[in-house]
Amino acid sequence: MTTDTEEPTLTVDELAARAGVTVRTIRFYSTKGLLPPPVIGPRRVGHYGQAHLSRLALIEELQHQGMTLAAIERYLEQLPADLSAHDLAIHRAVVASWAPDSAEDVELAELERRAGRALGEQELDRLAAMGVVARTQTPGTYRVDLGLLRLGVQLLDVPIEHETILAARTVLMEHTRSAAHELSRLFRDEVWGPYRERESDPEHVAAMRSLSAHMQPMVVQALVTAFQRSLKEELREWLKEG
Numbered sequence: 508m509t510t511d512t513e514e515p516t517l518t519v520d521e522l523a524a525r526a527g528v529t530v531r532t533i534r535f536y537s538t539k540g541l542l543p544p545p546v547i548g549p550r551r552v553g554h555y556g557q558a559h560l561s562r563l564a565l566i567e568e569l570q571h572q573g574m575t576l577a578a579i580e581r582y583l584e585q586l587p588a589d590l591s592a593h594d595l596a597i598h599r600a601v602v603a604s605w606a607p608d609s610a611e612d613v614e615l616a617e618l619e620r621r622a623g624r625a626l627g628e629q630e631l632d633r634l635a636a637m638g639v640v641a642r643t644q645t646p647g648t649y650r651v652d653l654g655l656l657r658l659g660v661q662l663l664d665v666p667i668e669h670e671t672i673l674a675a676r677t678v679l680m681e682h683t684r685s686a687a688h689e690l691s692r693l694f695r696d697e698v699w700g701p702y703r704e705r706e707s708d709p710e711h712v713a714a715m716r717s718l719s720a721h722m723q724p725m726v727v728q729a730l731v732t733a734f735q736r737s738l739k740e741e742l743r744e745w746l747k748e749g
Contacts, residue, residue, distance in 0.1 A: 515546045515556030522555040526563040533563075539580055541566055561595035610641075610650045618649055622660045634659045636672045686730065 523530045536542045542562055545553030562583075569579045618640070619626050626634070631649070634640045639659035641650045662672075 515554040515559070517555040517559070519545070519553060519555065522559055522563075526560055528563065536563075536566065539576065541576070541580060541583060557592035558590075558595065561592040565595055610652050612643060612645075612648055612650050615647050615649065618651060621651070621653075621656060624660065624663075630663055633663055633672060637662065683730075 517525065519530050519533055523533055526533075533542065537544065542559060545555050545559070548554050566579055566583075569582060570576075574582065613621070615626070631640060631642075635642070637655065637659045639652050639655045643650055667675075
């Protein structure tokens with residue numbers, strides 16, 4: 508078994524077997540820049556290590572959360588280049604504990620059953636604009652964000668133009684991403700940093716997962732409460748001006 512301080516010793520076949528993927532997948536990820544290059548040994552044979560295994564596990568976790576390979580590529584580009592296998596394991600734990608319910612692919616009949624109503628093309632377009640559903644390559648099958656489905660169905664009867672929904676979603680995405688970026692930076696500097704200085708121990712990964720899982724509902728509730736208060740103040744000022 509390799510560690511962060513040992514030389515990579517896995518061949519591409521052994522890496523594929525350990526990660527539960529095909530050799531073709533590993534080579535594809537490598538050409539896309541999702542995996543760092545192997546260490547070239549004697550006879551020009553590439554060798555892989557624990558960092559490659561951890562990176563493959565992180566990619567799998569991100570795919571499980573519904574991210575496309577293009578989005579994963581952009582995501583991984585933002586990570587520090589010197590992350591060890593231990594750091595990647597911690598990062599995967601944080602991703603898993605903070606990610607919302609994963610999207611699910613369902614046929615139209617099942618989507619309508621969960622929505623509790625019939626859905627025509629106009630309704631589906633509105634749900635797509637809200638980011639609730641997305642059409643897949645399989646005709647009649649949709650990728651559904653189960654966490655947003657109930658809210659999206661409720662908004663179908665609200666008289667809001669399609670363009671307004673798109674504009675509102677853009678505003679929300681931009682500002683929530685900004686808040687997430689700052690919170691992530693704070694978490695990285697104040698929590699992740701001290702853990703990186705400790706000895707690489709599997710118990711630290713478990714502790715990070717537990718801490719992250721406890722923080723997630725508190726941060727989400729704080730964001731919701733702050734937004735509700737800010738929105739109430741904005742509406743109050745708007746009514747005064749009106």
